[in-house]
Amino acid sequence: MAKIRTRFAPSPTGYMHVGNLRTALYSYLIAKKDGGDFILRIEDTDRERLKEGAMDIIYDTLRETGLNWDEGPDVGGDFGPYIQSERKTIYMEYAQKLLQSGHAYCCFCTKERLESLHTEAGGIAKYDGHCRDIPLDEALERVRNGEPYVIRQKMPREGTSSFTDAVFGYVEIDNSELEDQILIKSDGYPTYNFANVIDDHLMGITHVVRGNEYLSSTPKYNLLYDAFGWERPVYVHCSPVMKDQHAKLSKRNGDASYQDLIAKGYISEAVLNYIALLGWSPKGEEEKFTLAEMTQVFDIGGISKSPAIFDPEKLRWLNAEYIRAMSDEQFHEAALPFIRQTVKSENADTRLIAKCLHQRTEVLGEIGAQIDFIDTLDDYPVDLFVNKKSKSTLESSKAMLEAVIPALEALPNWEQDTIHECLIGMAQSMEVKNGLLMWPVRIAASGRTVTPGGAVEMLGILGREESLRRLRKGLEKIG
RNA sequence: GGCCCGGUGGUCAAGAGGCCUAAGACUCCGCCCUUUCACGGCGGCAACACGAGUUCGAAUCUCGUCCGGGUCACCA
Numbered sequence: 001m002a003k004i005r006t007r008f009a010p011s012p013t014g015y016m017h018v019g020n021l022r023t024a025l026y027s028y029l030i031a032k033k034d035g036g037d038f039i040l041r042i043e044d045t046d047r048e049r050l051k052e053g054a055m056d057i058i059y060d061t062l063r064e065t066g067l068n069w070d071e072g073p074d075v076g077g078d079f080g081p082y083i084q085s086e087r088k089t090i091y092m093e094y095a096q097k098l099l100q101s102g103h104a105y106c107c108f109c110t111k112e113r114l115e116s117l118h119t120e121a122g123g124i125a126k127y128d129g130h131c132r133d134i135p136l137d138e139a140l141e142r143v144r145n146g147e148p149y150v151i152r153q154k155m156p157r158e159g160t161s162s163f164t165d166a167v168f169g170y171v172e173i174d175n176s177e178l179e180d181q182i183l184i185k186s187d188g189y190p191t192y193n194f195a196n197v198i199d200d201h202l203m204g205i206t207h208v209v210r211g212n213e214y215l216s217s218t219p220k221y222n223l224l225y226d227a228f229g230w231e232r233p234v235y236v237h238c239s240p241v242m243k244d245q246h247a248k249l250s251k252r253n254g255d256a257s258y259q260d261l262i263a264k265g266y267i268s269e270a271v272l273n274y275i276a277l278l279g280w281s282p283k284g285e286e287e288k289f290t291l292a293e294m295t296q297v298f299d300i301g302g303i304s305k306s307p308a309i310f311d312p313e314k315l316r317w318l319n320a321e322y323i324r325a326m327s328d329e330q331f332h333e334a335a336l337p338f339i340r341q342t343v344k345s346e347n348a349d350t351r352l353i354a355k356c357l358h359q360r361t362e363v364l365g366e367i368g369a370q371i372d373f374i375d376t377l378d379d380y381p382v383d384l385f386v387n388k389k390s391k392s393t394l395e396s397s398k399a400m401l402e403a404v405i406p407a408l409e410a411l412p413n414w415e416q417d418t419i420h421e422c423l424i425g426m427a428q429s430m431e432v433k434n435g436l437l438m439w440p441v442r443i444a445a446s447g448r449t450v451t452p453g454g455a456v457e458m459l460g461i462l463g464r465e466e467s468l469r470r471l472r473k474g475l476e477k478i479g
Numbered sequence: 480g481g482c483c484c485g486g487u488g489g490u491c492a493a494g495a496g497g498c499c500u501a502a503g504a505c506u507c508c509g510c511c512c513u514u515u516c517a518c519g520g521c522g523g524c525a526a527c528a529c530g531a532g533u534u535c536g537a538a539u540c541u542c543g544u545c546c547g548g549g550u551c552a553c554c555a
Binding site for chain 2: 009010011013043045046048049107111114118122124125126150168171172173174176177179181182184185186187189191192193195196211212213214215216217237239240242245246248274277278279281283284285287304305306307308309310311313314315316317318320324358359360361362370387389390423424427433434435436437438439441442443446448449450451452453454455456457
């Protein structure tokens with residue numbers, strides 16, 4: 001069997017949404033599973049929607065996620081150019097062939113006429129084939145005279161067309177449903193519908209992976225393949241990723257793009273892993289996969305037909321799994337920029353902070369809220385010292401702090417082990433539960449009931465001087 | 480509206496006529512661990528859209544209904 005070749009063909013609109021990325025992922029996986037090639041092609045035939053910097057977003061996203069392409073605009077390849085606007089003459093050449101073979105015709109209808117066709121029909125109307133039967137030589141003459149025109153595909157008006165999709169199975173449609181769609185626009189550029197087919201064939205694409213909004217127009221593409229006598233590709237149509245039951249995930253809805261998720265502190269691998277699971281399920285029960293593992297286990301048969309709703313909760317969980325699986329060193333590196341947004345103090349021990357945060361962090365961007373008491377201790381209500389689980393009362397808290405402060409002052413160093421030994425030892429000799437002693441210490445140190453670590457860790461992070469200052473202040477507060 | 484596609488817990492989903500008294504994961508709840516919160520461990524709640532068929536037997540096949548999505552551009 002011939003080598004598998006798939007492509008990802010985004011248009012540079014400046015936004016890489018999650019559904020797009022997933023399509024890229026599936027394309028990549030289908031090719032790589034069988035040692036095939038993954039090609040990047042840019043579809044920029046809509047000259048009005050070009051966006052500055054959009055190409056970089058595409059490149060960066062694919063690179064960061066590891067979806068490396070074998071051929072593309074920047075790396076070249078044997079089937080270039082890989083940017084459609086640079087292939088303009090190619091499309092015209094093939095459109096001419098269709099004109100000659102009678103599978104296409106020149107249409108001189110004005111936009112106004114087409115619009116009136118729609119308004120007369122109350123909004124929805126197919127092109128009426130007004131120019132369909134203009135003899136070719138007459139049409140060509142009018143073209144030479146400079147009359148504006150488009151080239152349309154001549155659809156059969158009877159019979160049916162069918163194909164078998166790799167995920168949806170057998171699909172059949174009446175040819176009468178097909179419109180004489182435009183192949184070449186009046187500006188000389190091809191429409192997506194045409195460029196896509198020409199490029200996919202010329203680039204040797206064997207598996208076309210795309211959103212299922214193309215499912216019902218696939219027969220049109222097939223007719224084009226047939227007209228040229230080309231072999232049809234395997235189609236893999238994927239249902240969309242939804243925001244909710246009714247709406248797709250989209251920029252319009254203000255939904256997160258890949259870039260947004262990364263900025264919020266999601267891990268690239270986790271995002272990729274999660275979207276793989278949206279609409280595809282592996283054979284076994286394992287859900288966590290590296291890209292390399294996915295390449296092994298991916299199977300077209302596991303792609304589901306129904307749309308999948310993007311679940312931020314599950315992404316969050318998976319992200320946390322990836323974070324927990326990091327070494328302390330890796331986590332420190334990943335978390336440092338986020339820690340530094342909140343903790344400015346130069347002598348803060350970011351390694352210790354990171355160690356505390358590690359198992360408690362699901363999304364890196366949420367680190368700040370956990371540790372903003374480190375630089376400054378806000379005023380806090382005195383009744384935080386009262387807690388029923390540890391049986392803490394104002395009286396007990398006062399007694400504990402009074403005992404703990406001098407003991408800590410006398411410590412030879414401020415290592416975690418030393419502090420821990422000291423505090424636990426005191427609880428024992430005073431014959432109280434650890435919690436009763438630890439509670440007021442942690443409250444005084446942080447001014448909070450919830451902290452990323454226990455009393456010992458908090459003292460360690462704050463350092464001797466600041467710790468003692470806060471403990472004394474706490475004692476004062478209780479009065 | 481015509482045509483195409485889909486419909487298993489709140490979400491992602493397994494399921495290919497008997498193995499289904501319907502897996503697993505996320506969420507949620509309870510318990511344990513514990514120096515708070517997490518992590519971890521254990522347990523729990525929760526679904527075959529509806530109605531007819533076919534069959535000894537249907538989540539699985541057929542038809543209809545309902546619901547949802549897509550498509551009908553000189554956008555991709």
